[in-house]
Amino acid sequence: MSDTVIRVDNLSKRYVLGKHGHADGLRHVIHDFATAPIRWLKSRNLQPVLTNGIKLPPINQPDTQEFWALKNVSFEVKQGEVMGIIGRNGAGKSTLLKVLSRITEQTEGRVEINGRVASLLEVGTGFHPELTGRENIFLNGAILGMSRMEIKKKFDEIVAFAEVEKFLDTPVKRYSSGMYVRLAFAVAAHLEPEILIVDEVLAVGDAQFQKKCLGKMHDVARGGRTVLFVSHNMAMMKTFCEAIIWLNQGKMFERGLPQDVINRYLQSGTCESQTVMNLKDHPRNQGEGVKLRITQIEWLTGLPLFHSESVKARIEFEAYTDVDEATMGIGFSTLDGVRLLTYETDDPGERINVKRGGRYNTTLEIESLPVPPGYYNLDIGSRSGPMQGVDYLPGCLQIEIAPGKKTQGHQAKGGAGVRLPSHWNWENVTL
């Protein structure tokens, strides 16, 4: 009992999705206020008279919609436990972290927390571009809940970790994005709360720095601290966490050991099984999918894909302006987002000039898929000419690659990247 540090009891959070969004204008409030007496009269007098006492549904249907981001979530976290939270986008992971870190208030339920909480929902919260690196360390530290003394004590360590010694007195707006992120993470990494709440913040910086961050997180996790952790990086979740909570549509779906829960999660509906996938309404970054938009991918050879077997897929797209020398490509990435393999029309030198308003498709044929069995993120993208991207959907789908007929035992394990045919010559050089 005494070693429970977080106890969450029937936690629910409701959002009201208004017709006008959250920041509804003053006009609507004035309108509501002005029409309130009429509505009141209607509801009190007219309705019973009209319906002879039979209760009809209200005349004024509210133009709002409820949405439960969390519904009856209960769990406990023990002292020193590293707990991972997984789930698809919109499953309520971030909302849960926001309630636990007191940014927003739950609608129902109760949370009990024993200990000093620091939450890291974003790297570099509150960084001010006009302030220098030195000033931002103090600002960001204070925002994350460190005292001035604490920051002073760790200042040199933070600077060394971020590798920004030379630029300490330069405004951070002059920093490269890499330096900025390194400094931001360095401050966060030196937090020493009793309970740490982290949301998907490790996907920052270059590969080398990511490694350093992971190392630091390992130290934190091993240091007996209680950590609550959200990530889409399943490999990392498996190595870090001692327990996993799986949220699905705001509800607690499963809780258990990382290996078990993550495997079931990956095998559940998260991987696509429909051979035709609509990509038209998939969210894009700004500027992507404007001139040319990838609308669909169809797996002509079915799903799942099989290792060492042929794959045929058709990508459909629409052009909204004329695009010269359009190319199309797909990539396979690990679930941590590391690209393993790319197929592109540009490789055999295939480009197409598309006309405004046209609809096109291109069919990809792979003779033998070299990606080992496992679960992968699929990236789909299009460029115009060699450099200019026009549409890009990184990690838009998760697909499964199953062992094929030709897959050998040692290849089925995965984790060795892409295997391509090669020739070896043995020589015995024993004298």
Next chain:
Amino acid sequence: MATTNKLILEPGLTAKNYWRDLYHYRELFMILAWRDVVVRYKQTTAGAAWALIQPLMSIVIMTLIFGKLAGLPSENGTAYIIIVTTAMLPWLFFSNALTLASQSVVNNANLISKIYFPRMIVPASSIIVSLVDFLVACSILAGLMLWYQLWPTWRLLALPALVVLAIAAALGPGLILTALTVRFRDFRMIIPFIVQFGMYVCPVPYSSSYLHHKLITKCGEALGGKLFLLYSMNPMVGVIDGFRWAIYGGSETFYWPEFFLSIVLTAGLLFIGTVYFRKTERAFADII
């Protein structure tokens, strides 16, 4: 496990430890105030001199237009420019504080949606910014007093208390407007009007006694008195009258009932502002 840090979250319960929390987050308050002060004049060539130039221009223009052209009278034999300055400085503090505070939470949306702290820190820290500007601008007054050989009396000791009153007067409406701006961005458009209009219902280019005199002669003793009482409900009237009294003695009659009315209203607005802000701040992260 130590029970000292026990935290219970229940709907509607956040208010319980509010003041203790506010104290606990004092370091964040100070550092945010420091940030706002440092950032205010970054990348301007004149730098902090702007804190002098802006009020100086306003004072000079107002003295020329109302003193020289319109010929509004001075009082107590004091130079007209002193009359304007003693009112312009607290007024500029008030209007700056109101403008900055009302924008502050929206401008710090990224903080609000990612980190917990008592939200009141944000508008409060922007009031500190206006306070620093005000203190810098006070050197204009000091310069003018030297020039006109106006030596301070014991009454100058009341000045700190009057500054506190001015802070309270700005904080109350500031909190209300901040909370309203988070929900209704319309207030971003409304506040400049409030500030612009407000200067004319404050005794800035004229003295309270001048207005009192005018009201009595125009509307008669009874109605004029009532109108003057209504006028005095503006919290800044009390602050400005107080400033004038502290610097050069003000008018021969100090309007004590009106001054107390001003204080009562300031306290009332501060109370309403705090309650309203606290009631709405829990939803800030959801609606911002």
